[in-house]
Amino acid sequence: MLNKLIQKYFRHFSFFYSFLGYRIFFLLFLSLLVGLLDGFGLALFIPIFQIAADSSDLTSTNPETMGELQFLLNWIQNLGFELNLNVVITFMVFLFLLKAIMRFIDGYFKIKLQNQFVKKLRYQLVNGLSDLDYKEFLNFDSGKIQNTLSSEGIKLTYGFLAYFNSLQHAILLLVYIGLAMLSNFQFAILVSIGGYLSNLVFKFLFTNTEKASIGLSKLGNSFQSFLVQAVSNFKYLKATDYFSSYRLKLMEVIDKIENNQKKIGIYSAIMSSTREPIILAVVVLIILIQVNVLGGKMSSILLSLMFLYRALNYIVTLQGSWQGFISNIGGLLASVELIDEFKKGKEKIDRTHPVEKVTTLELADLSFAYPSGFKVLDKINISLDPLKTYAFVGESGSGKTTLVNLVIGLLSPSEGHIIVNGMERNKVDISTYRRKFGYITQESVIFNDTLFNNITLWSEKTPENIQLFQNAIKLANLQEFLEDLPEKEETFLGDNGILISGGQKQRVSIARELYKNVDVLIFDEATSALDSETERAIQANIDNLMGKFTIIIIAHRLSTIKKADCIYLMEKGKIKDSGTFQTLLGKSLKFKKMVELQEF
Incomplete structure (x- = not known):
């Protein structure tokens, strides 16, 4: 009520x-108390003026001068005090001191x-x-x-x-x-x-x-x-x-x-x-x-x-x-x-079934369409086995990035199913599920902070975390880079990594994902913005990670997907063909043409 x-x-x-709830009323009560104490103190100025002017006590003064506030003088008398100048001044000072204390508490x-x-x-x-x-x-x-x-x-x-x-x-x-x-x-x-x-x-x-x-x-x-x-x-x-x-x-x-x-x-x-x-x-x-x-x-x-x-x-x-x-x-x-x-717009998360490890991942009759009705993906059926490397290639607009957004849990399918470890994805804890993914994009995410904080995301420097940091540095081939830094892991990388190169930024991004102990690594056109030499270095990095993680690669360049266990050729939201690099070269004219034109 x-x-x-x-x-x-x-x-x-x-x-x-x-x-703030009922605490507001306590604050207002304090204000009321401050006002009353101040008012009562001011009221006592009137009898003080009367005593000073008439050089007498207050027994003969006109009570109308204080109106209903005459009760203050009656209260002093009821306490057993005589109404003289010293007594009234003492009470007035007491009231003002009490007001000051209440005002401090109020503030x-x-x-x-x-x-x-x-x-x-x-x-x-x-x-x-x-x-x-x-x-x-x-x-x-x-x-x-x-x-x-x-x-x-x-x-x-x-x-x-x-x-x-x-x-x-x-x-x-x-x-x-x-x-x-x-x-x-x-x-x-x-x-x-x-x-x-x-x-x-x-x-x-x-x-x-x-x-x-x-x-x-x-x-x-x-x-x-x-x-x-x-x-x-x-x-x-x-x-x-x-x-x-x-x-x-x-x-x-x-x-x-x-x-x-x-x-x-x-x-x-x-x-x-x-x-x-x-x-x-x-x-x-x-x-x-x-x-x-x-x-x-x-x-x-x-x-x-x-x-x-x-x-x-x-x-x-x-x-x-x-x-x-x-x-x-x-x-x-x-x-x-x-x-x-x-x-x-809050995301609905079911915390009932946390994901400890992503072992199997299956996309069954997966489709995705925008509210306008435009279908981006149509009936995708894929099984991703652990520790294998999968690549998705195709022209721009073929649905590759949307597929990754669905896999990692940024989007939900319009139709079909995403099955994680044999369970529907919408029944697992999506938060713990996402933690098992590492996500490296074309635009490296670098914070204006130290190398250590960029990789660990401000984790405390405990012996355990330092060991995890060093393992991530090793897997991302950043040892030499770290040694050359003036303040080692405490070196600031600048706004959006302006103080380091594009290849170094990508390695830092990779190291960050490896630090959190992921099961699946996603490279979304991670080398497309790099020069050829840097691309080769990052590719060597990716090759080194193959067999240690389940890897999903979206790429336009040939070098990035050549060693993938399975390549999926996408066209207009559908899987047009699949197989190893050599298999696709032999059976897909579209893929062969892409290789010849280097449209990767």
Whole structure:
């Protein structure tokens, strides 16, 4: 019931409540306690002024000056203390010290909640990306993912602090208005009405700031997307001078971003410059009405005015912090939206049957088609035996890469079956299944880190892991490369391996896959981007691995597949022919022509 009420009437509160639960209410309670302690301490200034002015005790003072807050003095008397200057000052100092302690606890608890909230939200984003189905990932805007996880993520901290500052300021505002009403109800009601009417002036600005903030997040996604593409395709854009026109698109998005920033800045400037004069004007007007029209006395509204002045400060800070929250709301909404999208595209994994080792792999009547109906693979029937080497060749578009994506578990078949160790692939734990595969592509994956971390993916340097690292280095023929490095395995390889050659990058990629103790190695056109000499070196590396692993090779070049145990010739999504290299040369005119033309 409470959850439904919160979600219905408190949209933003509901969002934070879903992450932090009842801890929010403890934070608000601390704010309430701080406000009450401060208010009670301020209330004791009035009797202190009376004692100082009249040089007497408080027994003869007019109780109307404190209104309903007279109970503070009664409480001191009930404790057995005499109402003199020293006693009242002591109690006032005690209340302010207690307020300071509560304010520290309040601030500490708020920072703790902020850290928990931001960490939890970012964890959800990272986990959502990790759990995302590959097929669903292909439909995502990479710029949106990058912008939300980086730039928009920074707004989470500011947004959280601004929102809870607003909540705390609102509570303190209510506390001081309540105390003002207890001291002089009529005056406080008039000021509250005036404050409410003045706040309507800012509603328009808040609404437009929220719209600009959301628009700013969307533009940030677009800019990140264009920027990623500019960096990825820099060589092409520079070589063709297309960058001169592409940059116009980047500048167009920058202009839109800055225009939205300008709008938010203007709205903030208007509010910060006008809110205090408007509220002061309201208070002055009501004082004049109270004294000149309603016949009130300044002495009777002094305490109420003191509380309302405190309330005035919190109206100003409340509007400022709320403006800060609205300015950062785009980042919060973008994060929540992306988390929801990740959840919808989450890969379904059955953890019931983990895969300890891939012994046999069978593709039975395997077909794959896109949602448009275009069939990429049609009735593929293949059995892959352990420790054998298989090659798939064919023209571009024949379905080779799609077949690998199906085998490794990035895609699921539209029809047919993938059978692992005699069991349907969709019934095994796909996560443990993928760990048994090594995947080396045309574009080597190198992280901007050390050689050791690139191969072990940040494993701890235990004796066991060091031994595994050295074994992988040996199998990938990287011993000489390692010895030549200035800092050995602690040498940084640069962004995308810019500090090493193409062949070295491929060997590092191979070593990484060997480090995790795989059963199946997949080489997806792993040598097509290399020069002939480097290709021969990598080919020797692959030859050395034959018989130690089940190997699947997708290639265009003759040298890569010549020693394969079985070569499958693919055409338009079907297996056209199969056999050893020499067998296919003798029986397939298509294969023979490919060999003659070197279309590998």
